[in-house]
Amino acid sequence: MKLLVCVSKTPETTAKISFSDNNSTFNEAGVQFIMNPYDEWYALVRALELKEAAGGTVTIINVGPAANDTVIRKGLAIGADDAIRVDSEPKSALFVAKQIAEVAKAENYDAIFLGKETIDYNGSEVGAMLAELLDVPYISFGSHLEMNGNVATIARDIEGGVEVAEVETPFVVSSSKGMAEQRIPNMRGIMMAKRKPLKVVPAVECEDFATVVSYSMPAAKSEVKMLDPENMDELVRLLHEEAKVL
Amino acid sequence: MQANGKGNGLATHSKGAKEDRFQGHDYYNIDELLEDDHLLARDAVRTWVKQEVSPIIEDYANRAECPTHLFKGLAEIGAFGPSLPTKYGCGGMDEIAYGIIMQELERGDSGIRSMASVQGSLVMYPIYRFASEEQKMKYLPKLASGELIGCFGLTEPDHGSNPSGMVTNIKDDGDAYILNGAKMWITNSPVADLAVVWAKDEEGVIRGMVVETGTKGFTTPEIHGKWSLRASITGELVFEDVRVPKENVFPEIRGLKGPLSCLSKARYGIAWGAIGAAMDCYDSALRYSQERVQFGKPIGQFQLTQKKLAEMITEITKAQLLAWRLGTLANVGKATPAQISMAKRNNVHMALEIAREARQIHGGMGITNEYPVMRHMMNLETVLTYEGTHDIHLLITGMDVTGFNAFK
Ligand SMILES: Cc1cc2nc3c(=O)[nH]c(=O)nc-3n(C[C@H](O)[C@H](O)[C@H](O)COP(=O)(O)OP(=O)(O)OC[C@H]3O[C@@H](n4cnc5c(N)ncnc54)[C@H](O)[C@@H]3O)c2cc1C
Numbered sequence: 001m002k003l004l005v006c007v008s009k010t011p012e013t014t015a016k017i018s019f020s021d022n023n024s025t026f027n028e029a030g031v032q033f034i035m036n037p038y039d040e041w042y043a044l045v046r047a048l049e050l051k052e053a054a055g056g057t058v059t060i061i062n063v064g065p066a067a068n069d070t071v072i073r074k075g076l077a078i079g080a081d082d083a084i085r086v087d088s089e090p091k092s093a094l095f096v097a098k099q100i101a102e103v104a105k106a107e108n109y110d111a112i113f114l115g116k117e118t119i120d121y122n123g124s125e126v127g128a129m130l131a132e133l134l135d136v137p138y139i140s141f142g143s144h145l146e147m148n149g150n151v152a153t154i155a156r157d158i159e160g161g162v163e164v165a166e167v168e169t170p171f172v173v174s175s176s177k178g179m180a181e182q183r184i185p186n187m188r189g190i191m192m193a194k195r196k197p198l199k200v201v202p203a204v205e206c207e208d209f210a211t212v213v214s215y216s217m218p219a220a221k222s223e224v225k226m227l228d229p230e231n232m233d234e235l236v237r238l239l240h241e242e243a244k245v246l
Numbered sequence: 247m248q249a250n251g252k253g254n255g256l257a258t259h260s261k262g263a264k265e266d267r268f269q270g271h272d273y274y275n276i277d278e279l280l281e282d283d284h285l286l287a288r289d290a291v292r293t294w295v296k297q298e299v300s301p302i303i304e305d306y307a308n309r310a311e312c313p314t315h316l317f318k319g320l321a322e323i324g325a326f327g328p329s330l331p332t333k334y335g336c337g338g339m340d341e342i343a344y345g346i347i348m349q350e351l352e353r354g355d356s357g358i359r360s361m362a363s364v365q366g367s368l369v370m371y372p373i374y375r376f377a378s379e380e381q382k383m384k385y386l387p388k389l390a391s392g393e394l395i396g397c398f399g400l401t402e403p404d405h406g407s408n409p410s411g412m413v414t415n416i417k418d419d420g421d422a423y424i425l426n427g428a429k430m431w432i433t434n435s436p437v438a439d440l441a442v443v444w445a446k447d448e449e450g451v452i453r454g455m456v457v458e459t460g461t462k463g464f465t466t467p468e469i470h471g472k473w474s475l476r477a478s479i480t481g482e483l484v485f486e487d488v489r490v491p492k493e494n495v496f497p498e499i500r501g502l503k504g505p506l507s508c509l510s511k512a513r514y515g516i517a518w519g520a521i522g523a524a525m526d527c528y529d530s531a532l533r534y535s536q537e538r539v540q541f542g543k544p545i546g547q548f549q550l551t552q553k554k555l556a557e558m559i560t561e562i563t564k565a566q567l568l569a570w571r572l573g574t575l576a577n578v579g580k581a582t583p584a585q586i587s588m589a590k591r592n593n594v595h596m597a598l599e600i601a602r603e604a605r606q607i608h609g610g611m612g613i614t615n616e617y618p619v620m621r622h623m624m625n626l627e628t629v630l631t632y633e634g635t636h637d638i639h640l641l642i643t644g645m646d647v648t649g650f651n652a653f654k
Binding site for chain 1: 294
């Protein structure tokens with residue numbers, strides 16, 4: 001099986017978030033970045049498991065600048081065979097999907113894995129756009145995947161339950177929790193990753209249909225009021241008059 | 247990001263009740279001096295510690311029990327001899343990567359770091375440096391994979407800071423040597439499969455050898471009652487007419503420089519490791535100072551608390567720079583034993599001071615196992631003493647700069 005896994009870089013979950021340029025640019029200074037956990041823990045690891053069971057290759061792809069190489073190396077350290085980086089800022093979901101589609105068209109992957117979303121922008125768009133551009137089926141939010149020959153049985157989370165779908169290769173699948181378990185790279189893997197091929201390719205043109213106007217922070221959490229557990233009247237009064245939820 | 251990290255369950259991995267909220271601290275952007283593999287190694291070990299060590303360590307330390315199941319995990323992530331060649335099943339990494347691994351392990355607990363330093367620097371390293379190729383192939387891959395656990399016997403009941411006075415000895419007996427004597431304070435000894443032992447031959451010259459446990463006359467009683475390094479197991483090595491096959495004795499190396507070269511390796515790792523313990527204490531104190539309210543404001547708003555925290559991060563930053571520079575010297579084989587002494591002494595003392603100050607910031611909570619600080623503090627009392635005491639390292643620096651030997 002020839003598998004492609006799309007990985008992206010996201011701020012570390014405890015990073016301090018701020019914006020500049022009139023709140024239209026996310027301030028990256030001092031922010032630590034990690035591989036998007038849905039890509040790393042679920043998409044990549046499930047692809048590696050399939051390769052380990054049935055043979056084949058796992059390639060990872062990232063659309064981003066050279067600074068993303070650390071994240072790419074981590075994917076190689078966890079076990080991917082090689083990597084491709086499309087050398088450009090990932091301007092929008094469509095831009096990213098277009099770049100990956102361009103690479104994938106030439107390579108005939110049996111399946112393309114990605115995370116259900118990135119934990120920063122939470123767009124959940126790239127997978128669907130990519131499948132459309134490649135004209136292949138798309139299964140989103142997969143939480144379990146079994147391959148039988150060229151047929152994949154994928155369980156996907158739906159509101160209040162699970163839907164099971166069957167799809168033939170080639171397809172695109174986005175992965176959510178349950179798909180696999182996180183793997184920690186070991187020191188040998190980290191050293192081997194240094195010697196694995198990382199191909200850098202230029203980006204292709206892509207029209208942008210949307211631009212970011214501004215970002216804003218969620219409202220600060222209000223202060224916590226501690227009440228004497230005996231004082232129920234006061235609690236009811238506050239819920240009425242201050243919180244206005246009663 | 248911050249807001250949704252918690253909600254989707256991605257912010258934490260800890261299996262235990264208490265969440266390990268540790269974040270690294272890099273005030274001088276020293277990360278920019280590091281390479282990808284250093285950052286990846288740090289990330290991997292930090293993740294492993296958060297998953298495997300933090301949820302259980304307070305309990306094991308409390309019960310004074312060694313979490314021996316972690317030997318397997320340490321081997322799997324590659325913490326045993328990471329800078330030794332891949333040919334022997336090791337990592338083939340550089341000295342900075344090795345240091346960073348020790349830092350992250352000690353961030354979890356000095357005892358866990360000790361499990362790895364002894365195996366890697368004090369057992370695998372001397373076998374790699376001094377044993378025959380046959381012996382290397384016999385032992386190193388199994389030590390790297392954790393199939394075999396080793397210990398290092400230098401200290402004796404009556405010879406600690408002065409190991410050259412050792413009385414443990416070997417006598418030639420045809421195809422074997424007969425080993426007699428006792429070693430004291432030996433990390434991992436009760437659970438070890440083999441020991442690297444230093445003993446004097448009939449000419450009074452120090453020789454090194456591998457002695458397998460289970461050999462007749464060789465016992466490893468455990469030492470109980472430690473208030474420090476409680477999650478690490480310590481014991482004795484007792485030799486009563488133990489037959490050591492001649493091929494197990496290191497062929498070339500003679501004298502104290504044998505064990506001292508291993509200690510240099512381990513001390514180098516400790517210079518990094520101590521930064522981990524210090525960072526964990528600082529990290530916990532910083533968070534506590536922002537959350538704990540007294541007199542109507544977070545205690546971090548009081549100048550005296552700020553003084554403590556500001557001095558802590560200053561000292562951590564200095565220690566990081568010392569370790570990083572020592573690492574670049576070690577990478578090209580230029581770190582001298584005296585330079586390593588300086589870093590070990592400075593960084594361990596720095597960590598112990600920070601643990602004490604951090605303990606104060608936590609108030610009464612600081613003495614409990616709700617926070618890692620008191621455990622680190624007690625551990626660091628050992629780290630200050632083993633691998634050459636604080637004062638002995640001072641005298642090494644003194645000798646290096648004055649040319650006068652204060653030991654004699
Ligand atoms: C938990 C633990 C684990 C250990 N693990 C190992 C191990 O795996 N293998 C191993 O071989 N050893 C190990 N050790 C032993 C350790 O290295 C020794 O404890 C250390 O070298 C000090 O020796 P000592 O305890 O005999 O103290 P001593 O040498 O008796 O020192 C007592 C005090 O006298 C001071 N002193 C001694 N000589 C001088 C001098 N010339 N000038 C000024 N001051 C001096 C010392 O600095 C110290 O403060 C371990 C120790 C501990 C506590």
